[in-house]
Amino acid sequence: MLHVHGFTKRYGRIAALSDVSFSVREGEVLGLIGPNGSGKTTLFECMGGVLPLDGGALVRGGRPVGGRERASMLFYLPDQIVPWPAQTVRWAIDFTLGLFGGRAALREQVVRQLDVEPLLDVAIGSLSKGQRKRALLAIGLLMPHPLLLADEPFDGLDLRQSRDVARTLRSYASAGRTMFLSIHQIRDAARVCDRFVLLSGGRARGEGTIRELAALAAARGSDAGEDLEEVFLALT
Amino acid sequence: MRSRRKATTERAVAFLWLLRKEARELLASRAWWVLLFAMGPLVGVTFISAVRTYAEASGLNGTAAGVGEAFSPLIGIWAPTFSACEVAAVFLLPFVAIRLVGGDRQSGALKIEAQHRMPSIERIAAKALVLLLAWIVASMPAAAAVALWKSYGGSIYRPEVATVMFGHLLDAGLTIALAAVTAAVSEHPSTAAILTLSVTVGTWILNFIAAVQGGIWERVAGYTPPAMVAAFQHGLVRLDVVLIAAILIALGLTLAAVWIRTGVAVGRRARETGAWSAAAAAAIFACTFATPSWDASESRANSFPAPDEAALARIDRPLHIEAHLAPEDPRRADLDRKAFAKLRRVMPKLDVRYVSATSIGLFEQTSPHYGEIWYELGGRREMRRATTAESVLETIYDLAGIKAPDESDEPVFRGHPLAVPPKGAATVFYGLWPALVVASALFARRR
Numbered sequence: 033m034l035h036v037h038g039f040t041k042r043y044g045r046i047a048a049l050s051d052v053s054f055s056v057r058e059g060e061v062l063g064l065i066g067p068n069g070s071g072k073t074t075l076f077e078c079m080g081g082v083l084p085l086d087g088g089a090l091v092r093g094g095r096p097v098g099g100r101e102r103a104s105m106l107f108y109l110p111d112q113i114v115p116w117p118a119q120t121v122r123w124a125i126d127f128t129l130g131l132f133g134g135r136a137a138l139r140e141q142v143v144r145q146l147d148v149e150p151l152l153d154v155a156i157g158s159l160s161k162g163q164r165k166r167a168l169l170a171i172g173l174l175m176p177h178p179l180l181l182a183d184e185p186f187d188g189l190d191l192r193q194s195r196d197v198a199r200t201l202r203s204y205a206s207a208g209r210t211m212f213l214s215i216h217q218i219r220d221a222a223r224v225c226d227r228f229v230l231l232s233g234g235r236a237r238g239e240g241t242i243r244e245l246a247a248l249a250a251a252r253g254s255d256a257g258e259d260l261e262e263v264f265l266a267l268t
Numbered sequence: 269m270r271s272r273r274k275a276t277t278e279r280a281v282a283f284l285w286l287l288r289k290e291a292r293e294l295l296a297s298r299a300w301w302v303l304l305f306a307m308g309p310l311v312g313v314t315f316i317s318a319v320r321t322y323a324e325a326s327g328l329n330g331t332a333a334g335v336g337e338a339f340s341p342l343i344g345i346w347a348p349t350f351s352a353c354e355v356a357a358v359f360l361l362p363f364v365a366i367r368l369v370g371g372d373r374q375s376g377a378l379k380i381e382a383q384h385r386m387p388s389i390e391r392i393a394a395k396a397l398v399l400l401l402a403w404i405v406a407s408m409p410a411a412a413a414v415a416l417w418k419s420y421g422g423s424i425y426r427p428e429v430a431t432v433m434f435g436h437l438l439d440a441g442l443t444i445a446l447a448a449v450t451a452a453v454s455e456h457p458s459t460a461a462i463l464t465l466s467v468t469v470g471t472w473i474l475n476f477i478a479a480v481q482g483g484i485w486e487r488v489a490g491y492t493p494p495a496m497v498a499a500f501q502h503g504l505v506r507l508d509v510v511l512i513a514a515i516l517i518a519l520g521l522t523l524a525a526v527w528i529r530t531g532v533a534v535g536r537r538a539r540e541t542g543a544w545s546a547a548a549a550a551a552i553f554a555c556t557f558a559t560p561s562w563d564a565s566e567s568r569a570n571s572f573p574a575p576d577e578a579a580l581a582r583i584d585r586p587l588h589i590e591a592h593l594a595p596e597d598p599r600r601a602d603l604d605r606k607a608f609a610k611l612r613r614v615m616p617k618l619d620v621r622y623v624s625a626t627s628i629g630l631f632e633q634t635s636p637h638y639g640e641i642w643y644e645l646g647g648r649r650e651m652r653r654a655t656t657a658e659s660v661l662e663t664i665y666d667l668a669g670i671k672a673p674d675e676s677d678e679p680v681f682r683g684h685p686l687a688v689p690p691k692g693a694a695t696v697f698y699g700l701w702p703a704l705v706v707a708s709a710l711f712a713r714r715r
Contacts, residue, residue: 110380
């Protein structure tokens with residue numbers, strides 16, 4: 033579907049991303065795994081067009097993806113934002129649906145699945161972190177773009193909510209939506225993702241299913257088995 | 269064809285959503301309600317004071333009747349009343365604009381909205397449009413002042429009131445554009461506020477330097493917002509002023525659009541800023557040569573009598589004037605306002621040069637040439653010292669070798685004296701308006 037080719041981003045002397053490359057396949061849930069400060073958010077912001085790249089490109093069908101094509105192809109849901117704090121969740125959903133021409137037919141279903149119904153008439157600025165996360169995920173799922181990039185979708189959610197959200201995300205992936213999720217909790221990632229990109233120190237350390245990554249770790253002399261945490265530690 | 273129409277419709281729908289969003293964000297902004305609330309008392313103070321002064325000069329409370337014969341509501345009422353709008357445009361409107369433009373970046377909403385294909389200039393245009401409408405709503409107390417004046421039996425000459433309103437609308441447009449750039453460039457609204465106020469204070473300093481130094485400073489200062497507003501408050505609509513204000517507003521909004529974009533390197537934005545600024549500077553320079561102007565004042569305060577204007581317009585040779593007067597010499601201000609400003613409107617080939625060694629002229633008085641005004645037309649030179657409009661006209665007619673036109677028989681403006689107190693104004697501006705604003709704010713919050 034999309035190839036991230038040689039992404040490089042520097043903040044002054046600090047290299048946030050160094051020649052990061054991997055692929056996103058249609059209909060999969062791809063997890064971006066890495067510790068805090070590994071460059072996950074920077075990678076997402078560069079993919080989403082929020083930050084300018086110093087090098088590299090998004091490639092599709094062998095040619096670079098332009099700004100307009102990117103805008104119709106992927107939707108990036110940032111972490112730690114409180115957009116339109118004075119407006120209600122109901123209005124924010126209406127607005128984003130109207131602005132982006134989103135999937136209005138799915139509105140009731142998404143709102144129910146993410147348990148956003150009780151929050152509809154609450155101002156976004158008054159929501160707790162977890163509530164806000166669910167409201168924003170609802171917006172993300174309702175967007176018309178075939179690829180959804182969500183930065184830390186489980187951050188602020190309790191165990192039950194994390195499981196419910198993981199189930200919901202999987203159900204939309206099964207229906208053909210491609211998801212790319214940045215997750216720092218490896219257990220959450222293992223629960224929801226089909227494949228993984230391991231990021232550490234601004235470099236991609238591996239890409240593939242758990243089995244493929246385990247094989248890669250084994251090739252490097254690790255006996256991590258198919259435990260994602262162990263595989264991650266072995267490869268980073 | 270159909271796909272293009274569909275794309276246009278989608279674009280229009282997205283823009284309408286953005287307009288609705290900006291309007292809601294405006295209603296949620298405390299800065300907006302503070303501006304709205306303050307406008308009543310601000311306009312009230314200036315209007316009530318102006319009406320009282322006007323009434324006193326017109327003979328109320330036993331003062332000499334007839335003093336107000338030459339009174340024009342433009343100068344006596346509208347200029348001071350609408351000056352409240354100028355104060356609000358400088359000190360309150362920037363905060364409303366910065367909140368609306370910078371709020372998206374602060375909250376992170378920009379990261380979501382910027383993913384829409386819509387060009388950033390459309391996003392800024394939506395904000396500017398809502399802010400301009402907001403300013404028109406905030407100007408309602410000034411409109412109420414016009415209605416009150418009418419109810420007192422005061423004279424309203426529509427072209428001059430419209431000119432003053434238009435001038436203040438342009439001034440608000442400049443403020444909005446400036447605040448939009450600073451909010452787009454700055455990471456934090458407080459930085460944007462400081463930058464905006466710095467530019468405003470900078471224009472004041474420029475005006476001060478111009479008053480002291482004269483020359484090119486004076487020419488540049490003529491296009492600062494306070495000078496522009498002053499021209500409109502005298503009922504003068506100058507094409508160069510309107511064009512330059514429009515260019516500055518367009519430049520401000522364009523630069524805001526350049527800087528509000530996400531995913532673009534700072535270097536590229538800086539280069540684009542330089543290119544747009546250079547283009548605007550060239551356009552502004554070209555506009556300074558646009559000479560048409562319209563005197564919308566009922567008293568023709570910015571014009572010579574019609575026969576003189578007709579006679580002057582027939583002189584097609586360049587007229588050079590060299591006045592040996594210091595910038596702070598009151599005679600120079602008189603000469604410029606009462607003669608040269610009017611002359612510039614009918615003689616595009618006029619070139620005025622001031623000569624002085626000091627800014628106040630106090631120690632130049634003993635110089636034999638100080639106070640001399642040299643006129644040169646068609647190779648002939650003449651020197652006069654008088655600074656009245658009549659003397660200037662007489663000298664020019666002498667040099668041009670034409671006969672001064674006969675005394676005009678057009679009716680002389682006698683003014684509209686009105687000796688009434690500002691009845692009911694305090695209730696409207698200090699009671700009704702604030703109450704209406706508070707009620708509206710509560711209603712908007714509940715929705």
